[in-house]
Amino acid sequence: MKGFSNAFAGECYKIFRKGKIFILLGVLVALALLLTFGFQILQDFGGAFDISVDMDTIDEEIAALEETIANYTPAIKNGLIDTELYQLQSTLAYLKYLKAGNLRSSDFVLAGQEAFDSAGYIDAVLGSSFGIIALFSVIMICRSWGGEKSDGTLKMQLLRPIGRKKMYGAKVLSVWCIGALVFIALILFAQIVAMIKFGVATKKVIYVVGATKVGVMPYMGYLALQIVFKLFALFAYIQFGAFMCNLTWKKGNGMALAILACIFASNLERLLGYLYVGYVGMFINLDFMSALSLTGPVLKGMNLVSMIIISTVYQVVFAIFNLYHAEHCDIA
Amino acid sequence: MAIISIKGLTKTYKTKNKTGLKSDSQYITAVDDVTLDVEQGEIFGLVGSNGAGKTTLIKLMLGLTKADSGSVTICGYDSDKDSEKVLSCVGAIVEEPTLFKDMTGMQNLTMLARLGGGLPQSRIDQVVEIVGLKERINTKFSTYSLGMRQRLGIAQAIMHSPQVLLLDEPINGFDPQGIIEMRGLLRTLAKEYGTTILVSSHILSELEELCDRVGIMKRGKLIAVDTIANLQKDNNEIILRMTCSDVIKAAQIIAELEDIQVKVVDQYLYVKCTSEQQISDVTAALVGAGVAITSINTKKKTLEQIYMETVK
Numbered sequence: 001m002k003g004f005s006n007a008f009a010g011e012c013y014k015i016f017r018k019g020k021i022f023i024l025l026g027v028l029v030a031l032a033l034l035l036t037f038g039f040q041i042l043q044d045f046g047g048a049f050d051i052s053v054d055m056d057t058i059d060e061e062i063a064a065l066e067e068t069i070a071n072y073t074p075a076i077k078n079g080l081i082d083t084e085l086y087q088l089q090s091t092l093a094y095l096k097y098l099k100a101g102n103l104r105s106s107d108f109v110l111a112g113q114e115a116f117d118s119a120g121y122i123d124a125v126l127g128s129s130f131g132i133i134a135l136f137s138v139i140m141i142c143r144s145w146g147g148e149k150s151d152g153t154l155k156m157q158l159l160r161p162i163g164r165k166k167m168y169g170a171k172v173l174s175v176w177c178i179g180a181l182v183f184i185a186l187i188l189f190a191q192i193v194a195m196i197k198f199g200v201a202t203k204k205v206i207y208v209v210g211a212t213k214v215g216v217m218p219y220m221g222y223l224a225l226q227i228v229f230k231l232f233a234l235f236a237y238i239q240f241g242a243f244m245c246n247l248t249w250k251k252g253n254g255m256a257l258a259i260l261a262c263i264f265a266s267n268l269e270r271l272l273g274y275l276y277v278g279y280v281g282m283f284i285n286l287d288f289m290s291a292l293s294l295t296g297p298v299l300k301g302m303n304l305v306s307m308i309i310i311s312t313v314y315q316v317v318f319a320i321f322n323l324y325h326a327e328h329c330d331i332a
Numbered sequence: 333m334a335i336i337s338i339k340g341l342t343k344t345y346k347t348k349n350k351t352g353l354k355s356d357s358q359y360i361t362a363v364d365d366v367t368l369d370v371e372q373g374e375i376f377g378l379v380g381s382n383g384a385g386k387t388t389l390i391k392l393m394l395g396l397t398k399a400d401s402g403s404v405t406i407c408g409y410d411s412d413k414d415s416e417k418v419l420s421c422v423g424a425i426v427e428e429p430t431l432f433k434d435m436t437g438m439q440n441l442t443m444l445a446r447l448g449g450g451l452p453q454s455r456i457d458q459v460v461e462i463v464g465l466k467e468r469i470n471t472k473f474s475t476y477s478l479g480m481r482q483r484l485g486i487a488q489a490i491m492h493s494p495q496v497l498l499l500d501e502p503i504n505g506f507d508p509q510g511i512i513e514m515r516g517l518l519r520t521l522a523k524e525y526g527t528t529i530l531v532s533s534h535i536l537s538e539l540e541e542l543c544d545r546v547g548i549m550k551r552g553k554l555i556a557v558d559t560i561a562n563l564q565k566d567n568n569e570i571i572l573r574m575t576c577s578d579v580i581k582a583a584q585i586i587a588e589l590e591d592i593q594v595k596v597v598d599q600y601l602y603v604k605c606t607s608e609q610q611i612s613d614v615t616a617a618l619v620g621a622g623v624a625i626t627s628i629n630t631k632k633k634t635l636e637q638i639y640m641e642t643v644k
Contacts, residue, residue, distance in 0.1 A: 003416075006446045013443070018434070152430030155396060156488070160447035161420035331396040 003162040007170035015140065015178050024136050028186050031132075032125045036197050039121050053105040058095055065092045086296040089211035094294060097206070097214035109219065111207035112293025118198035119205075119219060123226075125190040129183065130230050137179040137234060138241035138262055142255035144171045146245030155331050168326035172242060176235050183234070187227060207292040210303050229288040236286055236311060237262055239318040246325040270298050285310040333408075334369035335496060335528045336376075336393070341366045341402035343388055343552075362388040364552035365402070370530055370545075372495075375522050377539035378532035379639050380549030386532040387427060389549070390500045393530075394424055407495055420448070423494035425502055429485025433474035437465060437484050440473055444488050451491060459491045464513060478505030486514070490521065497521065499531040503538060511535075515542055540635040548642050556642050563638045571631040572603040572611060577624040585621050586614055 015021055053061070069088050098105055109119045145168065148154035158164060194201065205222040208214050217225075240261065245254030261283070269281030279299060290297045291304035343363040363385045370376045378386045391397040393404050395415040404411040407421040431440040441460070445451040460469045463483040468476070476484065482505055489497060497518075503511050515538065521527040533539050539546055540560055547557040556563065576582045579601055586594040586603055592614065593604040605611050611630070618625055 002449060003447070006449065010443050010446055014432070152427075153432055155426060156429065156431055156444065157447055158396060159394060159419060159422075159424050159426070159489075160444060161416045161449070162447050163416055328398055330398060331391070 004166045004170055007157075007162050007167055008174055011144065011170050011174035012178065014144070015174060021178060021182065024132070025182055025185065028129045028132060028182065029189060031128060032186060032190050032193060035121065035124050035128070036193055039124070040197070053095065053098060055098075055102075055104065058099050062092065062095050062099065065095065083296050083298070083300055086211045086300065087294055090208040090294040090296060093208055093212050093214050094206065107203060108206045108216070109201075109203045109222075110294065111205050111222065112289060112295060118194040118201040119203065121194045121198055122187070122190050122201065122223065126187060126226060126230065129186050130234070133179050133183050133186075134234055134237045135259060135262060137175050137238050138258045139255060140175045140178075141172060141238045141241040142245050142258060144175060145242050146248075146254045149245075149331065152332075158331060164326045165323050168242070168323060172235075172238055172322075176231075176238050179234050179238070180231050183230065184227065187223070208294055208296075209292060211296060226289060232288075232311070233286040236282065236315055236318075239315060239322065240282065242322050243318045246322055246329075280310060282311060282314045285314075335372045335407060336368070336370035336530065337405040338366055338368040338389075338393070339403050339405075341389070341392055341404060342400050343385075343392055343397060344400050361552045363392060363399075366549075366552075366554045367402075368547060368554060368557060370528055372528050373522055373526040374545065375518065375529045375531065375543045377543035377546040378530060378549060379536060379539060379546055379635070380532075383551075384549040385552040386549055387500050388552075390424070390426055390498050390530070390532065393498055394419070394422065394426065396426065420492075421495045422498060423489035423492065423496070424498040424500075425482070425485040425489050426498075426500045428478070428501075428504065429481050429488070431473050431481075431484065431488075434472065436472055437469040437476070437480075437487075440484065441469075441488055441491065445491060448492050456491060459487045462490070462517060463487045464510070479507060479510055482506060483510070486517075493525070495527060497527055497529045497531075499529065501533055502531060503533060503535060511538060518542060536636045536639055537634070546635065548639055550642075560635055560638075563635075563642075570605045570608075570611065572601075572605060572614065573629045573631060574601040574603065574625060575599065575627045576601065576618065577626065581621070582618055582623045585617050585623065589613055589617060 065088060069085070069092065072085050072088065074085065094110070097103070109117075145154075148157070154167075157167060201219045203219060204216050205219055206214060206216050207222070241254070241258040244258040244261070248254040248257065265281065266283040266287075269284040272281065279302065284298050285302070285307040287298065288304060288307055291302070291307060297303065297307065341363055342361065342365050345360045345362055347358050347360055366385075366389060378389070380386045388397060392399050393406065393411060395411045395418065399412070406418045409417040409421075411418045431437075432443075435443070438456070438460070441456050445456060460466055463486050465480060465483050465487065468480060473481070473484070482502060486499075486502060489499065499518075503514055506514060518529055518531070519542070522529055531539070531542070543560070545557065545559050546563070547554050549555070574582070579596055579599055582601055583594050583596050586592055586601070589610075591606065592610055595602045603614055605614065615625065615628070
């Protein structure tokens, strides 16, 4: 365990001393500040989405939705990416929930719904910064694992009495921990900015699971859930980066393929949804929060449980492959 | 009991030819059924041309490369099953030491020391002084010459006082003074601390002066292992260089002796003998014929000559 902690500390030291992590943090802070101006402009121009539900006409809205659902004909035959029905059902469940509890929609935030308020701002920071942190982390693991292998520095480290699995684990964990640290630091920063600019987010969040089950949770709980899901996804991206480096054994190729996959694979998997392949795609299954929104997951029939199971299976497979490769590969 | 024991070690690499097709793959046996024992405190030299398999053998011993068959035991531990225990008693340099370019020598050593479980700063300072890098240890590794990189490589290899040192071309890039210092250091480690050293080098004269035994590798096979004295004996060829009162007459007399070759170069008489008895025969024949021998030197084969003849 001491060997692992020493390796972990060494990896963190290597990342921090290069200073690029601070440049990343600076870029993300600048992005967060820029977003405040954008939100301010949209607020000033009254650009907020109208998501309020008129309680006087809620019965009529419910009846109209029920009729639409009863007569629903999909626009695309057997279209797996046609999630329109899911959205209609979710909205119906949401309206029924409001009616049953005699709740005002304006007292809540709807999960996944864009809004130009404190919660919406934090959502926007969270969403935009995560992509950058994920890409940065993929580059870091490719440099740390594939790069050190190809430039010979990994060999020197493996001459120390530390197992290869521990070395690999220390590299993955250090990149993930630093990515997570930057992400959480940015969310805290965004919280402070949001409080100053848009006030404290006090509204509870309504979420819809599986187009039928509606629930409410405190905003902080919702935020914490988002962070947990994003950190899981970050770990998945890092393991994927290492996997690609192991497949190609060349830092440049592995990094390029991993970055391309991180950017485009989700859309590719969505397209492949027509062939059912998309259902087992890793990237499409990492968007857990979509399973709590009105619009639902990207493909018809996906749900939070299946997404968590599929992405966890990916993680286990990547971990087994990467650890096996780390243990048995020849170090040039 | 041998501190390094290698049994039937074989490693084959698969290479693709220019077409890159699987069907065109070729197998190259980098290490072929190598068996070797090295005793504690011994300095063992590994000799061979480029691609003979020296570096691969050292990588296999360190577990950096996985063997197809055979086993390596170092300090009583199997290098495949107990690699961490093996590495805790081994210090090594494999090829040119490559460390982090943006770190100083000291930062690199400190980081590597931590990976090995940590060492007191005083020990790191001590090895820096031993390898003669004190003045440049706080400058970046990227500014180091090849010789300085090798010195830092040796520092990281010896800093945890290992029982076994595996050094692949350790004196590459060293200046003559550095070579002498390093030879002294390795001898001290072997004699005073009982460190076992396996060293490969292209500089055969260096191995000749340093090693107790040498092994000659050719195309992955260890084709000869012995002390240099025994290898010289095995070749049993002794060259006599003589000066005498009448070189021409002496050459004629020796040429009449059985199985002895003679050559005259610049007033020197070169006589090739294959036994000590033949030396006696030569001197007796010359004295008997009234030729006065004014000087006589024997010259044994160098490791380089033995190597060239062995791998032929």
